[in-house]
Amino acid sequence: MTSITPTATKQALKLCSRLFSKTPKSRSIIRTSNALASNGRRSYVSETKATQATVNVESAIKADQRAFLQKTGVKPKDATMPTTGMDADVMMSPQAGILKQATIMDEGSRPIYLDMQATTPMDPRVVDAMLPFMTGLYGNPHSRTHAYGWETEKAVEQARAHLADLIGADPKEIIFTSGATESNNMSIKGVARFFKRSGTKNHIITSQTEHKCVLDSCRHLQDEGFDITYLPVGNNGLIDMAELEAAIRPETCLVSIMTVNNEIGVIQPVEEIGRLCRSKKVFFHTDGAQAVGKIPVDVNKMNVDLMSISGHKIYGPKGVGACYVRRRPRVRIDPIITGGGQERGLRSGTIAPPLVVGIGEAARICKEDLEYDSKRIKALSDRLLKGLLSLEHTSQNGDPERFYPGCVNVSFAYVEGESLLMALKDIALSSGSACTSASLEPSYVLRALGNSDENAHSSIRFGIGRFTTEGEIDYVLKAVQERVTFLRELSPLWELVQEGVDLNTIEWSQH
Numbered sequence: 001m002t003s004i005t006p007t008a009t010k011q012a013l014k015l016c017s018r019l020f021s022k023t024p025k026s027r028s029i030i031r032t033s034n035a036l037a038s039n040g041r042r043s044y045v046s047e048t049k050a051t052q053a054t055v056n057v058e059s060a061i062k063a064d065q066r067a068f069l070q071k072t073g074v075k076p077k078d079a080t081m082p083t084t085g086m087d088a089d090v091m092m093s094p095q096a097g098i099l100k101q102a103t104i105m106d107e108g109s110r111p112i113y114l115d116m117q118a119t120t121p122m123d124p125r126v127v128d129a130m131l132p133f134m135t136g137l138y139g140n141p142h143s144r145t146h147a148y149g150w151e152t153e154k155a156v157e158q159a160r161a162h163l164a165d166l167i168g169a170d171p172k173e174i175i176f177t178s179g180a181t182e183s184n185n186m187s188i189k190g191v192a193r194f195f196k197r198s199g200t201k202n203h204i205i206t207s208q209t210e211h212k213c214v215l216d217s218c219r220h221l222q223d224e225g226f227d228i229t230y231l232p233v234g235n236n237g238l239i240d241m242a243e244l245e246a247a248i249r250p251e252t253c254l255v256s257i258m259t260v261n262n263e264i265g266v267i268q269p270v271e272e273i274g275r276l277c278r279s280k281k282v283f284f285h286t287d288g289a290q291a292v293g294k295i296p297v298d299v300n301k302m303n304v305d306l307m308s309i310s311g312h313k314i315y316g317p318k319g320v321g322a323c324y325v326r327r328r329p330r331v332r333i334d335p336i337i338t339g340g341g342q343e344r345g346l347r348s349g350t351i352a353p354p355l356v357v358g359i360g361e362a363a364r365i366c367k368e369d370l371e372y373d374s375k376r377i378k379a380l381s382d383r384l385l386k387g388l389l390s391l392e393h394t395s396q397n398g399d400p401e402r403f404y405p406g407c408v409n410v411s412f413a414y415v416e417g418e419s420l421l422m423a424l425k426d427i428a429l430s431s432g433s434a435c436t437s438a439s440l441e442p443s444y445v446l447r448a449l450g451n452s453d454e455n456a457h458s459s460i461r462f463g464i465g466r467f468t469t470e471g472e473i474d475y476v477l478k479a480v481q482e483r484v485t486f487l488r489e490l491s492p493l494w495e496l497v498q499e500g501v502d503l504n505t506i507e508w509s510q511h
């Protein structure tokens with residue numbers, strides 16, 4: 001912790017304004033520093049990483065943006081993209097310092113970050129928006145009797161409007177929660193328990209490839225006497241609409257199918273599911289944690305009744321999320337957290353204004369930058385996939401057409417995924433979801449697609465995001481190609497394959 005005196009802050013401010021006085025970014029640097037200056041008198045504030053980050057990133061952005069404009073014709077916004085400006089060979093040299101560059105916040109040398117489905121780094125613009133609510137603007141947004149409450153309430157309502165705007169909802173339909181896990185629990189248990197009280201409906205439909213928090217909510221409801229159908233998926237990871245229709249019964253109260261899968265990125269046919277559910281008068285919940293802010297989402301077009309959103313998947317803070325709850329036709333849910341009756345009585349507890357302002361600003365930026373980010377991420381994804389699939393015996397998991405390009409899941413046959421992850425220590429990757437990454441079990445999602453244990457074990461997920469650069473993708477490609485080749489050369493199975501032996505014809509002796 002560093003104590004920042006007003007004089008020191010003012011000096012830093014002067015320097016900042018001299019350096020960046022003509023760029024729009026400089027305004028946000030100055031805003032951050034002003035927030036510190038006004039509070040510096042009595043509070044001890046750690047040196048603001050956001051300011052540092054903005055300064056670091058600012059100088060690095062331009063080249064990548066120019067290259068992108070030349071290639072795609074899309075005019076870059078004032079996005080905060082770091083760039084390496086180096087090619088893969090130079091980056092791989094120990095002197096290059098690329099691994100240090102790979103982080104937005106200057107935390108020393110760390111791997112290139114390619115695990116965007118686990119979490120995204122906060123956008124410095126989000127940090128800027130949050131800071132005043134961690135310092136001077138500390139009122140309780142539920143306090144109605146004074147200005148401290150009014151000012152935070154106003155900011156909370158603005159954040160609600162930004163989130164609603166991103167998904168085509170009315171602000172009154174947004175309920176703030178602690179994250180998508182809570183929103184999923186709240187939607188699934190909430191609808192189920194409401195219907196249980198009226199004693200009419202006790203059946204829920206979901207799919208086998210949902211996130212653990214959806215599956216676990218359903219398992220708890222099974223213990224409470226609900227009947228759950230876990231729909232299978234095809235080998236492309238998508239559910240079959242005819243199977244869904246056949247599974248709906250008169251006593252079905254809810255269908256819960258995610259929009260974008262967190263392991264393989266496939267996009268379920270949510271519009272069709274919504275239409276079907278509406279025609280059968282069944283509520284439709286979708287886990288939108290990996291979809292909102294990444295692909296266009298419109299709750300009315302999709303006929304969605306409930307949707308879960310997470311702050312830290314959209315370059316916002318961790319520990320905050322939202323649940324969309326439709327008002328017309330009205331969705332009735334039993335709250336899982338009761339108390340002071342905040343958030344329309346659906347989620348009691350004091351709202352955290354810094355986090356809520358953060359997710360609101362993250363949503364606003366996502367809406368504004370969606371087209372630009374999508375085009376950039378698609379271009380990086382195409383480059384990565386083309387390079388990875390040019391290696392022999394590699395295949396993409398999930399539907400190759402209907403998937404979010406920022407989530408690329410590839411199997412490298414005859415290579416053990418965990419060994420490959422160990423060999424790729426300079427790149428932060430994962431073989432599946434973060435919450436199950438400690439387990440050595442093959443992914444249940446890949447197994448549900450009909451993959452063998454070996455295939456599931458040799459899979460790696462590459463998560464590309466707003467701050468990923470072309471240089472990083474080239475580095476990753478080169479590293480993966482080198483190390484997959486190296487590991488295969490150590491493998492006796494690979495030797496047999498090279499000799500033309502069909503491994504399926506071998507009878508392995510049991511010991």
Ligand SMILES: Cc1ncc(COP(=O)(O)O)c(C=O)c1O
Binds near residue numbers: 211289290320433
């Ligand atoms: C699809 C999906 N649903 C839910 C979650 C949980 O989100 P949160 O961390 O906000 O609780 C995640 C995050 O890993 C996810 O990917």
Ligand code: FES
Binds near residue numbers: 118212433434436
């Ligand atoms: S909670 Fe994030 S991957 Fe499971």
